[in-house]
Amino acid sequence: MPELSRFAGIVIYMLFKDTKHHNKPHVHVYYGEFEASVGVDGELLAGSLPRKQMKIVVGWLALHEEEVYAAWNRAVQGEHFDKVDPM
Numbered sequence: 001m002p003e004l005s006r007f008a009g010i011v012i013y014m015l016f017k018d019t020k021h022h023n024k025p026h027v028h029v030y031y032g033e034f035e036a037s038v039g040v041d042g043e044l045l046a047g048s049l050p051r052k053q054m055k056i057v058v059g060w061l062a063l064h065e066e067e068v069y070a071a072w073n074r075a076v077q078g079e080h081f082d083k084v085d086p087m
Contacts, residue, residue: 007086014075025072
């Protein structure tokens with residue numbers, strides 16, 4: 001699973017050609033034993049995260065929205081994408 005970013009104990013991944021379960025652009029987030037799929041718009045699609053980490057992820061997604069959408073567009077085509085700086 002290609003890593004998009006890592007910060008504050010949170011790891012964000014994006015899968016190649018990942019449109020089967022969630023049709024909207026999203027990332028996969030891991031924090032300790034928690035994992036979730038979160039839309040680029042900040043909607044929790046599956047799984048769970050502690051409230052604080054969810055707020056951090058939603059803020060990071062808002063801050064890096066253009067870069068994340070660019071990575072999504074490449075990933076759904078099966079192309080490699082650039083990592084996004086944590087902050």
